[in-house]
Amino acid sequence: MRWMWIDTIVAYEPDRRLVAIKNVSLAEEHLHQHFAEGPDGPAQPVMPGSLMMEGMAQTAGILVGSVRRFAEKVILAKIQKAQIDADVTPGQCIRYDASIERIDGMGASTVGTIERLDHRSGQWERIGSTEIMFSHVDQNMSGLAFPDHNFVFSDSFRNILRSSGLGHLMA
């Protein structure tokens, strides 16, 4: 399984901000089991909010990891705030815009906005916001043992970085 909920990175400001895109397609199996009834008609498949949170966590997590060149295992520690005000349907595009508020040896705090693009109007519309905290897990082990290799930033993440023109960050 490819647990990637972003397709590509479209903007990167070192140590500060990262923006990723997710195209929502009817070919995605999960959409056929997740419906919401609209005000004007029958139920239609919508992107689950939980997976939008995962997409934002991946976006913000890559940003946090990039600060230390992916040497730290960056683990989602706490979703401090999550608000999604509108559905995203197949054919629309999601934009995750994440910024670091604070980072230190122990972890990082991020803020983000979620937008959707409807290709008919060509307009981006803000539909949500997040505050997500990450732990540098090797610094917060509390006696737990984790593998030495960085299991967080797997090949799937590395492929996205390379295809987005950011492969140099993994050096």
Place this chain on the structure above:
Amino acid sequence: MTRDEIQKKVTDVLVDALGVDEEDVTPDASLTGKLGAESIDFLDIVFRLEKSFGVKIPQGELFPDNALSDPRYVQDGKLTADGLALLKERLPHVDTSSFAADPRLEKVAESFTVKSLVDFMERKLQPA
């Protein structure tokens, strides 16, 4: 800033960080005991205090965090003599008497109360 104003800001931080009711944030309330804080919440609390008070709180200044995973200071889930001395020196805002008698790590966590956060911020905001 008066102590009451500091208390109010600390209360707001804890309500936001831990999702607790304001009336539960009493001075003697333990962060891990009564208020249900977990380890990652301590990082959240530090970040929120910095934002709310406009100060920098260097790693380890408020909570002992990674010192507690150092085998010089903690063995078999208990503070060593060196660990106890380190915490006394580094954490003047915490009443160390409770875990001096019972040095289990959970006692250390329980000794962080709302009052210790207010004491810490009051000391932090004093002019040098």
